Amino acid sequence: xxxxxxxxxxxxxxxxxxxxxxxxxxxxxxxxxxxxxxxxxxxxxxxxxxxxxxxxxxxxxxxxxxxxxxxxxxxxxxxxxxxxxxxxxxxxxxxxxxxxxxxxxxxxxxxxxxxxxxxxxxxxxxxxxxxxxxxxxxxxxxxxxxxxxxxxxxxxxxxxxxxxxxxxxxxxxxxxxxxxxxxxxxxxxxxxxxxxxxxxxxxxxxxxxxxxxxxxxxxxxxxxxxxxxxxxxxxxxxxxxxxxxxxxxxxxxxxxxxxxxxxxxxxxxxxxxxx
Numbered sequence: 001x002x003x004x005x006x007x008x009x010x011x012x013x014x015x016x017x018x019x020x021x022x023x024x025x026x027x028x029x030x031x032x033x034x035x036x037x038x039x040x041x042x043x044x045x046x047x048x049x050x051x052x053x054x055x056x057x058x059x060x061x062x063x064x065x066x067x068x069x070x071x072x073x074x075x076x077x078x079x080x081x082x083x084x085x086x087x088x089x090x091x092x093x094x095x096x097x098x099x100x101x102x103x104x105x106x107x108x109x110x111x112x113x114x115x116x117x118x119x120x121x122x123x124x125x126x127x128x129x130x131x132x133x134x135x136x137x138x139x140x141x142x143x144x145x146x147x148x149x150x151x152x153x154x155x156x157x158x159x160x161x162x163x164x165x166x167x168x169x170x171x172x173x174x175x176x177x178x179x180x181x182x183x184x185x186x187x188x189x190x191x192x193x194x195x196x197x198x199x200x201x202x203x204x205x206x207x208x209x210x211x212x213x214x215x216x217x218x219x220x221x222x223x224x225x226x227x228x229x230x231x232x233x234x235x236x237x238x239x240x241x242x243x244x245x246x247x248x249x250x251x252x253x254x255x256x257x258x259x260x261x262x263x264x265x266x267x268x269x270x271x272x273x274x275x
Contacts, residue, residue: 027100032069036086038076042120047076047162049122051155052091052104053136053195054171056129057209059092060102061253068101068256074120075108082157084122092125094145101256102127103209106263107168114271124158126151132174133187137194148194155198164199167192168266170209172227173252176219185226192234206237207269209262213243214251238273240265 041047052058071086079085080093087108090099104123111121131142139148158164169192175184188208196202208227211220231239245258254262 027063030064030066030069031090032088035079036071036088038084038086041084041161042118044162046118047120047122048115048165049124049158049162050107050165051124051151051158051167051195052102052127053151053167054127054169054209055131055174056098056127056252057173057212057254058102058127058168058170059095059098059125059129060090060100060104060127060259061098061129062101062248062256062259064089064101065256068105068260072109072112074112075105075123076120077104077123077125078154078157084161087123091123092127094125094128095143098129101259103168103170103259103263103266106260107266108263110264110267111270114267122158122162124154126154127170130174131171132180133171133184133191134175134180136171137187137191151195152198155195159199164201164204166205166207166270167195168207168209170262172211172223173215173220176211176215176217176223178219181219181222181226184223185230188226188230189233192237203236205270205273206234207266207273208237208239209266210239210242212245212247212254212258214247216251236273238269240269 068089071088075087076084077087077091087105089101089105091102091104092099108121108123128143128145131147135142136147139146175181192206196204210224210227227239231237246255247253248255
């Protein structure tokens with residue numbers, strides 16, 4: 001299987017190099033041209049499921065580069081049709097005109113270094129840019145996605161294939177407003193209760209990413225205070241620091257290097273919380 005995957009990877013890169021000059025859009029020039037289906041899906045106990053949720057910095061706005069499309073034979077994702085494929089960035093498909101590099105593949109590749117070789121990882125994308133926490137709680141339709149219902153549907157699909165081990169959450173930029181910010185911690189607590197209720201386990205690990213330090217909006221730091229406080233009240237949650245990470249030049253979205261580092265930090269924090 002491993003040899004076959006990497007033979008296909010070589011073919012893929014050949015296709016990418018041939019098509020390079022034909023794609024004038026910098027954002028999409030290195031997007032994968034083909035999907036690789038997973039033919040031998042592990043049994044449920046050997047497939048760990050992680051759900052990626054939140055808004056644009058979880059959905060991914062980084063520039064996808066060739067290294068981000070190299071698959072690993074133990075890291076999978078779901079495509080738009082709900083089929084299991086080998087994970088290659090971008091993972092999220094809800095906003096095709098804005099999709100970019102997220103932290104998912106980096107997380108998966110970092111995680112498998114710390115878990116038994118018999119375990120594979122299934123990453124399930126559910127994040128939608130610009131979504132507020134109230135929209136998640138109210139199951140609002142945002143950018144043509146019914147947020148909470150979609151999470152529920154994808155989580156249930158993931159549970160058919162494997163065991164949900166964790167939720168990765170990055171969101172809060174849309175709540176960094178005078179009226180919304182003070183309520184963030186309460187809403188976060190309620191949302192994670194509802195997420196875990198879907199999964200059927202109130203001890204499911206949740207790892208939360210801080211908002212970036214590069215914003216000119218002072219309320220971003222208030223959201224980070226709420227996240228830090230929430231984590232102090234929930235022994236099954238953790239937080240990753242992002243204060244040293246850089247934006248892509250827009251003061252809103254993490255750049256590619258930052259996304260890859262976030263993935264590694266999500267993995268390290270998840271492992272730490274298992275002990």
